[in-house]
Amino acid sequence: MGGMADVELVEDEERPRRASGRDATSSGLATPVEPDDGPAPDPAGRDPRLRRLRRVALAGLAVLVTGLVVTQQVVDAQERERLTRYSDVAGVLAPLRPDAHELWRRSARTDMAFPQWSVVGPRGDLLLGGVVDTDGSVTLTAVEPDTGADVWTVDVELTAGPPRTDFPGSVSCLPEPAPPAASAPSAATASCLVTLPEQLVDLASEDGSTYQYALGRSALLLIDTATGEVLEHVEAPLGTQFRSLPGGYVTATPDVTLDPAWTTPEDIPPSAVTVARYDWGETTPLWTFRTTPEADGFGRNWVFGDAQQVMVESGSTVWLLDADDGALIGSLTGPDGYSGSTMTIPGGGVVSSSYAGAGPSSQMLTAAGTVTDLSGLTPVTRLVDDGSASDVVLLAEMTANWSTGALVAVDARTGARRWESEGTAGWSAIVLGGVVYTSAGRELAAVDAQDGSVLWARDLTSSDAQLLTDGSAAILAGEGRIDAYDLRDGTPLWSSLVVSTDGSAALQPLTGAPSVTATAAGGLGDRDSWVTMVGRHLALMSPTGEMAVLG
Structure with a gap:
């Protein structure tokens, strides 16, 4: 064959x-x-070898195009993963576009229950707000953050009765990390603190001016965010402060009550503060702690707590207590006439700073009870913090003219200085993925949280801009414009003006990436609007009290 x-x-x-x-x-x-x-x-004079080379070239081009497409898909997937990773971090905006438009608006001046506190509900984020009515009742409102539509409204009666001063009461709500032991609901919960001013007294200072001391009553409400049902309702005696904790709350009550006979600050006697920890549904405290009497302990007392520690501030002294048993970890005492700030440390501890003519005087109390002197440094506020740099405390050097100097990190456990970065630190910072982002003057910088090395730095178009982030970009808002820079390398991404057209707010993209020369046909942006956050959305507050939420 x-x-x-x-x-x-x-x-x-x-x-x-x-x-x-x-x-x-x-x-x-x-x-x-x-x-x-x-x-x-070939009768036409064409060389077959050239045809074969052309086929090889076309095949190579197809492979290259396929590779580019796959690479872009990988980059897009990484970007989506990055945005998802930070979407649950408090203070991170939803992805912001340069042409964001108005989603909804309300008047924070006429709608006193304006919902601006973001809490987690059973179907995602909710905005909670509240108002104290003239009869002393409280109206709580939950709003869908993308549309502004009301989800539920609940009225709560308080036994304290109507406010007894010209000052209105206030309501603030925070996510509650744990449900009460008594009812153990399956839905997410939030705690709402209601404050009712009740007594006022006018005091005369040495320079002849007068100021007011106020004393009020407080109520703490535990709310089912799905329905608005009040799961727990606790009201405290006159002058007592509340702070919600996981599974319960803590109270702080001064020994001294307001006396109408007081006319000067010298008339106010020293006062101690009694701190008590409660579980939800219980009337007997788990523990109590009483501070020593402090001058101005009545006028200056404050309590804060989390799962690890409870901090109480009275007069010029700060006490740090173990949240489980109330045991004293340690205390810090500032100078007479203390005027400053106190900041808790992630993982335990506290930094207390006082301010005088010579500059800041800071001290650090660690979770182990050791005290470290941090003179010449002032704490840097973490606007956004994903917990990736919880082993360090961020501070800024203060110069003689009260401006910030270098960014400094000290060990959160020992107080030992870990590193000092080049450049200038801002008063606040964003911490994401082990990187510290800070802006000072006309510079935006990214600093490695482990060693202080500057990863990148960029010149800014404004020296007075508010630092925000959507998890992908560092967003600088100020002087009627918004500029965005890539968090990875500082590459300028886009710029927009804040504009208002026919009563509706929006962002108008500028020509080119962020730069001093970037322009738009509309000219200057709206410099009167104040940029803030409502839930996870960027919002603009106008001078008339209108709040426009963008998306």
């Missing part, structure tokens, strides 16, 4: 090769043919 001749497939117009003599003989052909000396000439 005869064999089959080899065949080469070619494009149209390319002639196939002739079979070799060996192939022809084996196929049983009677007359042998001459060996193949190469391809026959």
Whole structure:
């Protein structure tokens, strides 16, 4: 049986090769043919080898295009993963576009229950707000953050009765990390603190001016965010402060109550503060702690707590307590006439700073009870913190003219200085993925939280801009414009003006990336609006009290 001749497939117009003599003989052909000396000439003069090279080039281009598409898909997937990773971090905006438009608006001046506190509900974020009515009742409202539509409204009666001063009461709500032990609901919960000013007294200072001391009543409400149902309702005696804790709350009550006979600050006696920790649904405290009497302990007392520690501030002293049993961890005492700030440390501890003519005087109390002097440094507020740099405390050096100097990190456990970065620190910072982002003057910088090395730095268009982030970009808002820079390398991404057209607010993209020369047909942006956050959305507050939420 005869064999089959080899065949080469070619494009149209390319002639196939002739079979070799060996192939022809084996196929049983009677007359042998001459060996193949190469391809026959193309009558049109086209070289078949060029055609084959063209096919190879086209195949290579197809591989390159496929590679670019796959690479872009990987980059897009990484960006989506990055945005998802930070979406649950408090203070991170929803992804912001340069052409964001108004989603909804309300008047924070006429709608006193304006919902601006973001809490987690059973179906995602909710905005909670509240108002104290003239009869002393409280109206709580939950709003869908993307549309501004009301989800539920609940009225709560308080036993304290109506406010007894001209000052209105206030309501603030925070996510509650744990449900009460008594009812243990499955839905997410939030705690709302209601404050009702009740007593006022005018005091005369040495320079002849007068100021007011206020004393009020407080109520703490635990709310089912799905329905608005009040799960727990606790009201405290006059002058007592509340702070919600996981699974319960803590109270702080001064020994001294307001006396209408007081006329000067010297009339106020020293006061101690009693701190008590409660579980939800219980009337007997788990523990109590009483501070020593402090001058101005009545006028200056404050309590804060979390799952690890409870901090109480009275007069010029700060006490740090163990949240489980109330044991004293340690205390810090500032100078007489203390005026400053106190900041808790992630993972335990506290930094207390006082301010005088010579500059800041800061002290650090660690979770182990050791005290470290941090003179010349002031704490840097973490606007956004994903917990990736919880092992360090961020501070800024203060210069003689009260501006910030270098960014400094100290060990959160020991207080030892870890590093000092180049450049200038801002008063606040964003911490994401082990990187500290800070702006000072006309510079935005990214600093490695482990060693203080500057990863990148960029010049800014404004020296008075508010630092925000959506997890992908550092967003600088100020002077009627918004500029965005890539968090990864500081690359300028986009700029927009804040504009208002026909009563509706929006962002108007500028030509080119963030720069001093970037312009738009509309000219300057709206410099009177104040940029803030409502839930996870960027919002603009106008001078008339209108709040426009963008998305």
